[in-house]
Amino acid sequence: MMAAFMVRTCLKQRSSARIWTDIIRYEQKEIQKQYSHTKMCIECHCYHTTPVYLKVRKTREEKKNRKNFIYKPKEPIKLPVVDIWRNMTVQELSDSCGRSVNEVLQAISYTDNSKYTKNTTIENRNVLYDAVKKLGAKYKVIPRPDENVKDDSVNCDAVRRPPPDSSVTVKRHPVVTIMGHVDHGKTTLLDSLRHTSVVASESGGITQHIGAFNVTLDSGEKITFLDTPGHAAFSAMRARGANATDIVILVVAADDGVMEQTIQSIRMAKEANVPIIVAINKIDKPDADIERTKRMLAEQGIHVESCGGEVPSVNISALKGLNLNELMETVVAQAEIMNLRGDPKGFVEGVVIEVTTEHGRGKLATALIQRGTLRKGSILVSGLAWAKVRAMFDHVGNTISEAKLSDAVQIIGWRELPSAGDLLLEVENERRVNVVLNYRQSQQAKDKAVDALDVIQKKQEEHNLVYKAALMERKALGRTRRIRKGPRTKEIIDDGIPRVNVVIKADVVGSVEAILDVFETYGDENRCRLDVVHYGIGPVTENDVELAEAFDGFIYTFHTSVPKSVELIANKLNVPIHHFKVIYKLIDAIKTEICKKLPPGHQEEKLGEANVLQYFQINERRKKVGVAGCRCISGVLKKNEMYRILRNDEIIYEGKLAAMKHLKEDVNTIKTNIECGLRFQDPDVIVQPGDTIICYTVHEVPASVDWDPGF
Structure with a gap:
């Protein structure tokens, strides 16, 4: 409450007026913080006291409350979001925004004066946008809900075509893979069939990579052969050969029988569901045992026809060319039974057998054509790589104009090298290539993101377990806060392992x-x-x-x-x-x-052995020292080498000698059947009769590594 006070006094009562004024000032301090101002009146020469209101000072409590006051900004008004799409009717807009048809028509009328009904299609997008705004909402453009969403993988990715109709297919020659153990004669068999010599050019007679060859037999039949390595390190390449073939020729040496890679080849052929023809090779060797080889094959589930089974078997000698015609007739007969056919028209489909780079020709991929006819200028996609075919070559390097069904061909013109085993597909043009590669890269990124998310979640779980365990330990010790001393720095820890x-x-x-x-x-x-x-x-x-x-x-x-x-x-x-x-x-x-x-290793070498006959003490420089009286029973004892004392096959001392004497003379060597006295560096060692003393030396030997790669 605010009150005004005025005091009028004469000059004679000036003192009392001043006192009253003071009283007023005192009383008003606690109420309104009112201060009085006194001045003389010019007319009557009296003092007039009038209230003067100053700015009220804030108390400590008000200041404290002001500091604790939190400013909360006004929350923005959230407008509802309405889904809209092209060619939307008034009724659909009404249903989407949850407003009546009349309200929607009224909102439209502000922008468009045309006559609209609930079934009218709003073709002008601006009218649609403005109507939503007039209704006090935001819009979000989406596809029409009732449209059938097409699969992006069908539109964007390149995939195999549906199986062809039997009316358009033609007969094709078989693709045969030769598999087996290393050095069982696979490449020698191919040499004999195509009248060349590849083994001489291979290192140690081992096929180091897969080879694809188109062979025309003397009978005019054409066969594509795939020669896979037999070495254990090349199992992945053998698997690619088994998955891209029609028939598998399993070469087994009659002298060795079934070996490790033979078993792997059998398993791969069965997984690929490919028929097997057994070629028992090296029958011309003196130690060849065909019947034992057949029994070993039967143990692996391969029962040959001569033993009552269904698997064809031919005994051959690839080196001397024995029974090769019979083997090829068996292959041709098996192909006739399988009735191999393919579609020679349309886009090319195939599989990448091997990839490499060659000086002068650049990036090169060997492919097997499974459908269509490949020609120069075709656009190919394989994985994340693509090529415009600049040239094609056969297995001997001759340029060819086209590659037909079941042909193995080398292709150049790759921008990036594909991966061996990937599907090879032909597309319309380079624009289609970009669409396919972009889609595959996005899919690959998604897969990597999913894999990374799984890894992150596992690491997070492991971190939480460790953190919770550490937290419980700190709580048990009465410490729940981690104290950090000094700046946090990233240290590179060297584990010291070479x-x-x-x-x-x-x-x-x-x-x-x-x-x-x-x-x-x-x-x-x-x-x-x-x-x-x-x-x-x-x-x-x-x-x-x-x-x-x-x-x-x-x-x-x-x-x-x-x-x-x-x-x-x-x-x-x-x-x-x-x-x-x-x-x-x-x-x-x-x-x-x-x-x-690695640091060098240490190897012990036993030099000699002695038996303890007696233990006695002698005086040396007024001190009693123990001496072992021994007899050397084997080898030689040397003073400066290491010694080991055994008692009941347990080591009681290992170290060096302080002295070695024969009779009363100091010696450096004691030979077999000679007695001696041995004093050890450790004076506390006490031997007993019957103990064994071994003299040995330690040699440094080169370090070895425990690594068995399987060959």
Whole structure:
């Protein structure tokens, strides 16, 4: 409440007026903070006191409340969102926004004066947008709900065509894969069939990568052969051969019988549901045992016709050409039974057998045509790679104009190399290629995101378990807060384990896969780590050398070359490059490098052995010391070597001697059947008669690595 006070006094009563004014000021301090102002009146020469209201000061409580006051901004008004689509009717808009038809018509009338009914289609999108705004909402454009959503994978991706009608199919020649154990004569059999010599050019007689050959027999029949490696490291390549073939010829040597890779080949052929023809090879050898080989095959579920089974079997000698015609007749008969047919028209479908890079021809892929006819200029897609066919070659390098059904052909013109085993499809044009690749890349990104999410969730769960365990431990100790001392820095922890960094370059993808598969069998990571810095196909490049130099690593090549310019750079940077043509020699070289990184081992060598006959003490410099009276029973005892005392096969002392005497003379060597006195460096050692003393030395030996790659 506000009240005004005025005091009028004469000059004579000035003192009392001043006192009253003070009283007023005192009383008003607690109410309104009112202060009085006194001045003299000019007319009557009296003092007039009038109230003066100043700005009220805030108390401490008001200031405190002001500080604790939280400003809350006004929440924005959220407008409802209405789904709209093209060619929407008034009734549909009414249903979508949840308003009556009349309200919708009134909102439309502000923008369009045309006559609208509830069934009228709103073709003008601006009228539709403005009507939604007039209704106090936002709009979201969506496809019409009743439209059938088409599958993007059908429209965007390239897939195989539906199976052809039998009326358009023609007879095709068979695709035959020759499989079996290493060195059982698979490549020699192909040499005899096509009258060439491939074994002489192969390293150690081992096929290092898959080969595809079109062979025309003397009878005029045409067969496409796939020669797969028999080595254990090339199991993935054998699997690709089994999945792309019509018939499998299983080569088994009559002298060795069924071996490990033979069993794997049988399993792959059964998984691919491919008929098997057994070729028992090397029947001309003296130690050949055909019946034993058939029994071993029966143990693996392969029952040949001569033993009452259903699997055809032919006894051959690939080296001397015995019974090869009979084997080919069996293949042709099996193909007739299978009635192999295909569609020679339309877009090409096939499978990539192998990929490589060649100097002068660039990126090259070997493909097997399964449908259609491939010609120069065709647009191909395989995985995330594509090509416009610039040229095609057969297995001997001759240029061909077209590749028909079941033909194996080498294709150049790839922008990026495909992956061996991928599906090969022809598309209309390059525009279609971009659509397909974009779709596949997006799908791959989605798959990676899903995989990454799974990994993140697993790591998060592991982190939560560790965190909860640590939290419970801190609670048990009465500490629930983590105290951080000093700045948080990221430290690189060196575990002290040596590493061997390698760069792998090979001729084809299959060889790289085989080498990497062998690396997976390395398990001695606690002593030395084996890291693959980079791998690829083709000749060694400058980037490979710089990468190896940065990681202090080695470059290993497999059936590929090194340009002279790159070799000069490698010599300048001191980057070693090792060349290999046989896989087990490459692995042995890596084992050697690993052993160089490891500390040398220690090996004991027993020098002599003695029996304790008596223990006695002697005075030496006024001190009693123990001496073992012994007899050397084998070898020789040397003073400066190591000694071990055994009592009931338990070691009671291991160390060196302080003195060795024969009679009363100091000696350095005691031979067999000579008695001696031995005093050990440890004066507390007490021997007993019957103890055994062994003299030995320790040699340093090169370190070895526990790595069994399976060959």
